[in-house]
Amino acid sequence: KDLAKTYHLGEETVRALDGISLEIATGEFVAFMGPSGSGKSTLLHLIGGLDTPTSGSIVVDGQDLSRASDPQLAVYRNTNIGFVFQSFHLHPIYNALENVAIPLIFSGIPREERLKRARVSLEAVGMGHRATHHPSELSGGERQRVSIARALVINPRYLLADEPTGNLDSVNGNRIMDILISLNRLNGITLIISTHDKD
Numbered sequence: 001k002d003l004a005k006t007y008h009l010g011e012e013t014v015r016a017l018d019g020i021s022l023e024i025a026t027g028e029f030v031a032f033m034g035p036s037g038s039g040k041s042t043l044l045h046l047i048g049g050l051d052t053p054t055s056g057s058i059v060v061d062g063q064d065l066s067r068a069s070d071p072q073l074a075v076y077r078n079t080n081i082g083f084v085f086q087s088f089h090l091h092p093i094y095n096a097l098e099n100v101a102i103p104l105i106f107s108g109i110p111r112e113e114r115l116k117r118a119r120v121s122l123e124a125v126g127m128g129h130r131a132t133h134h135p136s137e138l139s140g141g142e143r144q145r146v147s148i149a150r151a152l153v154i155n156p157r158y159l160l161a162d163e164p165t166g167n168l169d170s171v172n173g174n175r176i177m178d179i180l181i182s183l184n185r186l187n188g189i190t191l192i193i194s195t196h197d198k199d
Helices: 040-047 070-080 096-105 111-124 140-152 170-187
Strands: 003-009 012-020 029-033 081-085 158-162 190-195
Touching: 003 040, 012 040, 029 040, 040 158, 040 190, 070 081, 081 140, 096 111, 096 140, 111 140, 140 170, 158 170, 170 190
Parallel strands: 029 190, 081 158, 158 190
Antiparallel strands: 003 012
């Protein structure tokens, strides 16, 4: 409600968001559309608890994220939010299975159980056969599927995808969107994406 985010770059003030109010229902599929620099990523980061607003409030399941402490935001992210980024953010020294298991480290889950859950998550996006491959050995579409598996491994209630097809060709982009839409329709995950592509 009345969400605003201002950045200060030297002497310049950038208003990334100015008075945004919206309501997203559980299980909804929402797309924020607009050109680069229009505030889409900023809005996703605020909803995901990666950043805090300059003013206004973000209430998720009764919790006001704008008043939450850093430890509270960390718990919120680790238990509710799956992130999918345009640039994948996969760790180059870990294989696909290990990359997917990373979010579970912060939950104190033993390694064997982490890898078991990561394998299930990779299978869900059709990447089980590439579990031992490193990011450098995967195509862009495969890397994005691994990043979706990583987002899913915590069983999130909300999946936030920031330009998830931006670095992919149209075939792989369509494949990724099919996966995301099926997660929304079949699993009931609330899906929020940002995109500059109206298609």
